[in-house]
Amino acid sequence: MAEILAQKDALEPACRLLAAGEPVAIPTETVYGLAADATDGEAVARIFEAKGRPRFNPLIAHVADMEMARRIAVFSPLAERLAESFWPGPLTLVLPHRENYGIHPLVTAGLDTIALRCPQGFGREVIARLGRPLAAPSANISGRVTGTTAQAVNASLGDRIRLVVDGGPAKVGLESTIIKVLGDELTLLRPGGLAVEEIERLTGEAVKRGATGVQAPGMLASHYAPHTGIRLDAAEVRPGEALLAFGPDRALGAENAAKMLNLSPAGDLREAAANLFAHLSALDAAGCQTIAVEPVPRHGLGEAINDRLTRAAAPRE
Template structure:
């Protein structure tokens, strides 16, 4: 059965909320990527998310909430978390905080960890769905686990159209890469770069973020070494087009590129285009033909872009 495509209006959101209350899976737009929504308090609904995505059960999920007050009822906020939430919510920041045992979430959400990942999205359709549903909603990227994240409703339908109830069509996502994830215990630590530049977070805190140790296990979503990957092999740091490869350029020095993330070298534009460009090149690639990617500066949103590209190019299990 194919997923129902819902309009981005009050009737569509009411229908989506009804499906969530019935235990169904509904994809919805956020400013970062499309999320796969389910009732975060229902074991059965959350289990369906893992099943639909083919996601490992040890990989925790992000909870989407309408505001800071709702988030405080789910997790314990320290001083750093309060400062970051006040500065960047709603927005492309996820905080990993100590879970309140009385929060009522399915234990599958946190994958057995004592923490929970929380976000307040800055997208009218996401906010409308949360208001219509009236409870916490899990929202991992609405795609098969490990593949390229969806930034349009058509991407969701292509990957999960026969496994979920519906998609709310909110158009292309403005940010285009997943949220930045920060843990605050014992010290503010970058767990995943994303749609909020690290420099902005550090400016807010007045101190650099700690780095996650290379030996650390999975403590937050989006930390698997191979992730966000198209079917074709991805080759990085291609300043010129390799023979026989499709070339994904960045900036004005990439004449002849098959596609260009941003001809002007704008990192915001590049982030918004990244996943759609990888999908389009993957569709164009002949069997065995690789996708070569031009260098992208490793600052601002470039840090998130390069993180996703490194995972896309990592050896597949």
């Protein structure tokens, strides 16, 4: 298994491995990322190999600040406003990349745009120390449940990488919201840890939904999936099922669930988002045939929670 180091002791070891082209699992405020030097094709290829990720699925390039970001992508005034308001934080912007943008083409999967994010905490610190952007998809086997703790990451990828940096449980618990900015037009490519309503309030612009194709990470129909099947919007619990609950009111027959975990007994969507992947993993380990999921509201962070649950429940590819 990989070595696990507390983030207070991990900056120099992580930078040494990253500079040598090795991927390192690092904490961010959203989820744990499997990071590698985004300018080094062999390093990026090791991400795809470790995750078993299809190479047509683009990656996010993580930057330390706006200076680094502007060297890579073209920022419209609207994109500048979004970055100034929500970076560092759980927002990824998909923008046209510059002609000589310095990122390896494996990161963009051949697209003429690039996904950029400035993370909080250790992720930003290691990028600044390294002096290069990091490609960093979620630190898990491709298509499976995202890791929100160092222990979950080590269980998934520990035999494929050398170092996991432990920053404790991820604060947000969902991947970043991805917004494509084309002039004054905003399109949601993936709901995530920043509610779309916050973006609309800031900009006064409606964010379009319904994007198609793989323009950014997290757009595959089947994704974030446990091994156990998932049944959504469950009004009752069937014999032998596990139950992923939400709020104070229970589905019919909940007392007979083989195992039950509640995303948020108080019905708090922020708490539910932070618990989603850890609870899915724990119920997956219970060995039931199906996980029944109680309805979760679709407003605010509920949009992202339902997106993850829908993709987790989709037919497996």
